Amino acid sequence: MKNILCVRWGDKYNDHVEKLKQQVETRCSLDYKFFCLTDKPKYSYDIQLPTTWDHHFDPVRNGFWAYRKCYMFNEDLFPQLDGDEFVYLDQDILIHNSIDSLFLRDTNNPWIVRGWWNDTENCKKNYGKIKSTPLNSSIIRWNRGQLKPVYDHINDHADYIFFTYSTIDNYFNHFWYNLYDEFEAETSMLDDIKKGESTKKLFRGFEQGIAYSWYKGNIFPEDMDLNKVRTDNMICLFNNSYSINAGKTGDEHMYEIDEVKKLWNI
């Protein structure tokens, strides 16, 4: 069985899950189950999120704030998840085309969004400053067990990770992806990873055409227009950081964008 997951906590995105579910129903022709991991289960597709790591989170520091997304990497925590194939989707996305191919691909390694809109040299320049990650966890594809080492690593080093990393994407970039040899994972089968350890050979980045960013562009440097619909891509991302700051930074919320509102009518 294939599982399509999203994660929701707090009071933001109250109506996003239903909209995401509708989009998935239209854009996925495969047999799948849809679930939302949430702190406040309400609907039949909701699954209760654990609270195991809550005490590591400091709301003032707001480091590693999206940690709840990482519980799903230990599928055994959720008996409802009975399949072996998983796709995670952020709620603030717009799906333009079929997502079937997210399931129909080589899964020697898990996949994550490689933000092709990033300038790789800038990512390298800022690597030590723990910013400018080329990864984006808005879409993740994995098979059961493949991301358990990530769950274990967070569990074993939680105080260090919550203190050090402002976002999970920067954490993934430092421990589970090789920015300096981006195609290393393509040529390597995952070896057994000892509990609590990490390998930079884990994630593969999705190819160009899977995802672009409404606020940041598509492919650096040739296709970087902002606020532009690109229906030749599979999915448009409305980065979390912007929705959190919507109204503060001058960026509109995705539901307030006229061009996007029209596209919701799927």
Next chain:
Amino acid sequence: MEYLKYYPELSNNWSRALSSVAKRNTWAAKRVEQSMTSSQLESKLWLSSELYKVQPESFKNAIIVGGWYCHFLTEALINNNNVKFICNYDICKDSQLISYRFNRRFKDEGKYIASSRNIFTMLLEGKQRQKGLIDLVINPSCEHMFHMKRIKDKHFQKTRPMFVLQSTDEEKYDDHINCVYSTDELAEQAGLIDVVYAGEKILSNGMKRFMVIGR
């Protein structure tokens, strides 16, 4: 010693390092420039001279945590403090590669290696462990990372190397994730119970640095 010796091998390594960064690692050029300011040198010379006062005898096997390109510090430690072997751990791959260019003379002599391992979560380099007991741990930039007590607890439960730690109260940079406001706080963060030196210094760029030495 309040200065670094400038000699032909050093000159050769540094000029080649700067030239190769300009050609092959252009994105790092600004950072390399920032690593060579007078404030950076003041800070490393301060570290070297106070360490010498505390222990004039040599150290055999040293860790530098977050050493960046490690040009000034490696030169000071090896030629002023007579440190026999150094491994510089910096998670940035560019730092590892560029630091090798600056320290080519020491690498060739087997006195210097650089690693991009994160030793808050990972083991120390095998090549370093083969060198025997580690007797010196230096972190010249604690403000950039988690508390040093984690390093102490993870790698030094059975031994007591000398720790030399520097940090700052300067919060305006977003990568300063762990500022301190006194030498006491810096020592406490690392779990040092025997502090033999504690001091602070205003560098020429106006930044206040704290330093503690102890076990």
